[in-house]
Amino acid sequence: MRNRIDRVFPFHANTVGMKCAYGILLLVVFLLACGCTGTPPEMPASVQTMPDIAATVSPAVPATGAVLAELSDVRPNATLALQPGTVLVSFRAEDAQKMTFGFTNGGDYAEMSEIEVTGPYAGTLAFGPPDAGGYQLNITGSGRWTATAALPDAAAHLAVPVNLSGSGTAVSPVFALEAGEYIFARNETGLSSPLYELRFANGSYLMDANNTCVQPCLGMDSAHSFTFIEIPESGEYFLSVLPRSSPHPWNVTISAVPVILPLGPGPVILQTPLVQPDT
Template sequence: MRFLIGIAILLVIGVLACGCTSQSPATTTPATVTPAPANLPATLSDSHPNTTLSLDPCVIVVSVRTEDADKMELDFANLSGGYVAATVFYTTGPFAGSVAFQAPQKDTYQLNVSGSGRWTADIAPLVTTNPLKTPVNLSGSGTQVTPVFYLERGEYFFERNETGLASPYYFLGFGNGTPLMDANNTYIQPDFGALSPHPFTFITIPESGIYFLNVLGRNNPGSWAVTIEPVPKIPYLGPGPARLPAGVTLTRNVTP
């Protein structure tokens, strides 16, 4: 149910952003990060647009480069059936970006990439070594998968430099590709909304571990930057000073 709700949200948001991202339910443990598959990296192009991959549970990153304005569609599915994921985004000129896909179980998968112009795509596992530490400062251009970072369990500020329609959509995920839902499993964190003017929001990290950020750009290319940092803990101030009985005052001896 957790995945199904997240997928519906991603699909709606992706369409609003002149693209789409959807994926079927999968059962994985958020804290699990698996080794890189042996049959990667691989390369695709407009003359060789698809490949078959034998994968253990993992996250793959497809890095796409276009020469001109383009419509890019990426489809990822297991051959045994039951799992499909897709992303569509549009570029306004030469562009280099990336998209992440989760392989939720050991299986054989088919990746198909199509574009309206000339393009190439490199496929590699998500690198989970040497994660960034807080405060996490990330920046890029358009649709992109960020480097991984380590977050302790707790509350965080998620601050962005672009707001409203100038901002891409941001989707946090565990290191194994599972979307990071809010406490009610209604949306993938953070959630600004399409027209939100707010420069920051709060996110809740339910367990310490490796995370990464999927960025779905409305504009490709289009610069963006975000910072993730812990919410400061308010120190315990104690009960405060005791009240003196009526008519009683404190005196201080001063030596001349």
């Protein structure tokens, strides 16, 4: 019998040792059943994820029309055959970097914009080729990026009063303005304000009456919170927003100048004839 026990339990042939082992086993089972083995394990800490680029997209107009070209940091150049009008370049930067956008016909027309991006960001720029022909679009950046050149969606338009807001480099939807005077108001002033440029829907700049500056003609160091703009002809326009860096919040309102009715002749004063006393 002993040999049989040795074969079945080679490490516990001693009866006293078996009782001790069973006692310890019962104690462990009892403690587990009572929940007295200590505090429950902590939940693992949440894993930090990289911010989604889409969360920083400015509420601007992306290039939703016919796609003309797709560019990236590995394919930064494109040649486009264009008619006069507006071309929107929507870009997406993967990280903080400086980006330069050059748009030219190789002759007497050229536009260039330099943008500083402080983090993952997506925005839009506008260019206005004045003539039919070939144009070159070149984009450079110090990090990873992608871009799309496309025609604007002509169906998108706003009406006065126009309330616009965004966060960085952007192009507003098209809005209709009647010929006349308007108030251009902004929340940010001085160095905190972006550069604002009003354009006709065909991409050409809306200059002031003296052809000296692009309306609203607010310098980037101007302390004025509003100014008056003159619309020479009824039509469709859009606003281009160029801050010093992106993302950067901005808010703009374009409203008609209130019409002040001319003053009337005033109340009629009736003069009562002087009655002479009887003599």
